[in-house]
Amino acid sequence: MALKIGVLYGGKSTEREVSLKSGEAVFQGLKAKGYRVVKIDVAEQDFIDQIKNENINLAFLALHGKYGEDGTIQGLLEILGIPYTGSGVLASAVAMNKVTTKKLLQVDNIPTPDFCTYTREDISKLGMEQVSNEIIDRLSLPVVIKAPTQGSTIGISFVKTKDELPKALEESFKFDRLVMAEKFITGTEVTVTVLGNENPRVLPQIEIVSATGVYDYHAKYTVGMSEHIIPPRLPDKYLEITADLALRTHQTLGCRGLSRVDLIVTKNGNVYVLEANTLPGMTETSLVPDAARAAGIEFPDLVSTLVELALE
Structure with missing residues (x-):
């Protein structure tokens, strides 16, 4: 009997709209490859019954954010015995939590x-004044305030003055009980797609240039608001470093199948890993499909490869 795949998409996170687009794209890609495929919106109350009743052999996860990218749906599928x-x-x-990710990267000298x-x-306990002073003393301005368990730059603020810190912290607290202040690094933004399980490979790297100067939610998901440059306009030695760091990050976090690692290369040649995404977007403006096309992998072949990796 032919493999039947359930595309799990939508969900209840703040990234629901992006997930709906990713799920539709994946659904069409799998159909083009001849798979039997159904769509299941995990925001529905009976989505677990749908998974069972459809008798799917494999779940293709096109979810983003909480309850999809954070291990919860993965745990449910483990219990149900569905790859x-x-x-x-x-x-x-781990990858969904930026603080935990960064701590593990530090342990592995990434x-x-x-x-x-x-x-x-x-x-x-400390007061906003002391907290603001501590952030500035340690990281200096400008600084980035983040909600650590959100994706798609949700809950992120770029702070240039001390007066902006209280509002930025409050904005991140809307999404998380813990907020992170991160040193603001300027340079060339590079994203690296890593494809594979035990022997992963790096797909062509992409330089991201936002029309607004900040690669935020609007720039990511609005056609024409960001430019994807392949290959990045960097010397080969830096592309070797970013590729190596992306691979190491993928392996340090224990990723399988696919990850997209975001990095920044400064003018003085320092390279930093910003974060890793285990379920990156699959929309018309998304980075991973662009990287795959640059490697000669059309979208239906990309989603088919991910199915094969899931079954290894």
């Missing part, structure tokens, strides 16, 4: 921008 695309429970949970974290309780 799925992408990383497992642990790698998904360079990542300096950071510090605060809870609401910290701010109540």
